[in-house]
Amino acid sequence: DQQVKQNSPSLSVQEGRISILNCDYTNSMFDYFLWYKKYPAEGPTFLISISSIKDKNEDGRFTVFLNKSAKHLSLHIVPSQPGDSAVYFCAASGGGGSNYKLTFGKGTLLTVNP
Amino acid sequence: DAEITQSPRHKITETGRQVTLACHQTWNHNNMFWYRQDLGHGLRLIHYSYGVQDTNKGEVSDGYSVSRSNTEDLPLTLESAASSQTSVYFCASSELRAPYEQYFGPGTRLTVT
Numbered sequence: 001d002q003q004v005k006q007n008s009p010s011l012s013v014q015e016g017r018i019s020i021l022n023c024d025y026t027n028s029m030f031d032y033f034l035w036y037k038k039y040p041a042e043g044p045t046f047l048i049s050i051s052s053i054k055d056k057n058e059d060g061r062f063t064v065f066l067n068k069s070a071k072h073l074s075l076h077i078v079p080s081q082p083g084d085s086a087v088y089f090c091a092a093s094g095g096g097g098s099n100y101k102l103t104f105g106k107g108t109l110l111t112v113n114p
Numbered sequence: 115d116a117e118i119t120q121s122p123r124h125k126i127t128e129t130g131r132q133v134t135l136a137c138h139q140t141w142n143h144n145n146m147f148w149y150r151q152d153l154g155h156g157l158r159l160i161h162y163s164y165g166v167q168d169t170n171k172g173e174v175s176d177g178y179s180v181s182r183s184n185t186e187d188l189p190l191t192l193e194s195a196a197s198s199q200t201s202v203y204f205c206a207s208s209e210l211r212a213p214y215e216q217y218f219g220p221g222t223r224l225t226v227t
Binding site: 006031032034036041042043044045046049051089093098099100101102104105106107 | 118145147149154155156157158159162164204206208210212213214215216217218219220221
């Protein structure tokens with residue numbers, strides 16, 4: 001039972017345009033949602049998070065939107081840069097169990113073309 | 115600067131051998147985690163620990179074990195390596211406060227032949 005889903009395995013955008021990465025979840029008890037970025041041969045690095053009581057969080061070029069009624073969140077990157085090319089993982093904490101465990105989606109490979 | 119390190123970075127072993135992957139963090143975090151990353155599966159939790167002498171099974175724990183004798187280290191042992199355990203392994207640690215973000219090591223690529 002996959003509680004966090006990233007239905008798009010890959011996404012390709014042009015430099016300077018907006019990248020929108022999507023994530024759906026099934027467990028309404030998740031407390032926080034996090035986005036990680038992963039380059040090849042490196043560990044994932046934390047990018048941005050949002051509390052379940054918020055609907056938007058912004059950090060520079062990165063904005064995460066949360067729609068609780070739809071159990072959907074999205075990461076917007078504006079403007080996209082070639083260095084943003086990486087795998088992006090959506091993750092959630094809480095869910096009725098331990099807050100410390102994260103449940104990850106399968107990831108979306110973003111390619112930003114110059 | 116605080117960090118989390120893994121060793122070795124690459125390992126090739128034979129089926130049936132015992133293998134131990136090391137994870138060391140200097141964040142002084144109580145929580146530590148082991149994941150494996152496989153194509154089409156994302157990051158799957160193997161084992162985790164919330165403190166010294168505490169260990170817990172994750173979703174894919176069969177064939178793996180961990181022990182926590184101090185705050186800094188959480189070694190992962192494959193008791194009898196199998197080809198299905200060929201993967202990239204990541205160790206992580208986290209703080210006790212929200213949003214409970216985890217800090218990941220660089221990974222160990224393990225090949226079981």
